[in-house]
Amino acid sequence: MDEEKLDKELQKIWDESPVSHSAETKEASWEAFRSKNFTPKKRKLKAWHYYVAAASVLLFLFIGTGIYFTESPIERGISTASTVIENTSSEVKTIVLPDSSRVDLSPFSKIKYASDFTVNRKIDIEGEAYFKVKKDKNHPFKVFCNETTTTVLGTSFIVKEDKDSKVTVELYEGSVQMNVKGLSQKWILEPGDKFIYGDKIAEVEEFNRFTDFENQKLAGVGDYIEKSYGYKIIVPQEFANQRITVRINKKEDLKTIVQLISEMYDLDFEINEDLKQITFQ
Structure with missing residues (x-):
């Protein structure tokens, strides 16, 4: 193979490799690489020797930067300019992301996302979190946990990793697509599906994904809300023994549940955030 043709072939390989940089940066890096490794003196080598030496250098560079032709690792796309939030408390911490999505971060868990999150909606997670995602068809929402990627096609789900690095994804609403590093198979989850990888x-x-109340006292729903959401429910005494049959999504917004009770019994309500108390009247 003549040197000019070889030069073009090597540059083609360089340009087609999945490096996440601009075309100008790739061109500049190619010129620097070529001038450093293929000096006129080296070009006097026999063609086959030149080819093997060049290929070896390229292979070394690709492996050194985590680029392989046989396998494409999951591209997280989170730059060094990122925000890290860690919940070191013993209570769930609610975080509103820049795109208005919500994350309920469990104790001793951590998330990391890019500073340009509104256009680069990718999150790393360690531990457990519940996500309520704002829909944006132009900017997919992806959650990375261990070797798994959850691509959000819907709205609400839980991602958690245990001490043995087993990842579980529970879908409450909408749909998500699951990918695992090194596997070509994809899994599309529907509400009520649990994906487990370990x-x-x-x-x-x-x-x-539901909690059912069959002809139970309204006070029983109040106990459930207090246990699940941390808000004490106060209802008029004449309504405490009222019977109710209702199915509640375990990750339903508290305000939605309160609004439902209000409409069912024609009651007004007041939420006191300081006291963590909801009063119906």
């Missing part, structure tokens, strides 16, 4: 094995099973 020890290089992925599986999907069902879980119960």
Whole structure:
């Protein structure tokens, strides 16, 4: 192979490699690479020797930067300019992201996202978090946990990683697509599906995403709200023994549940954030 043709072939490989930089940066890096490694003296080598030496250098560079032709690792796309939020408390911490999505971050868990999050909606997570995602078809929302990627096609789900690095994703509303590093298979989850990945094995099973109240006292719903959301419910005495049949999504917004009770019994309500108390009247 003549040197000019070889030069073009190597540059083609360089340009087609999945490096996340601009075309100008790639061109400049190619010129620097070529001038450093292919001096006129080296070009006097026999063609086959030149080819093997050049290929070896390229292979070394690609492996050194985590680029492989046989496998494309998950591209997280989170730059060094990022925001890290860690919940060191013993209570769930609610975070509103720059795109207005909500994250309920469990104790001793951590998330990291890019400073340009509104256009680069990618998040790393360690631990457990519940996501309520704002829809944006032009900017996919992706959550990375261990070797898994959750691509959001819907709205609300839980991602958690245990001490053994097993990842579980529970979908409450909408739909998500699951990918695992090194596997070509994709899993599309529907509400009520649980994706489990551990020890290089992925599986999907069902879980119960509802809490059902069958002809129970309204006070029982109040106990559930206090336990699940941390708000004490006060209802007029004449309504405390009222019977109710209702199915509640375990990750339903508290205000939605309160509004439902208000409409069912024609009651007004007041929320006191300081006291964590909801009073119906």
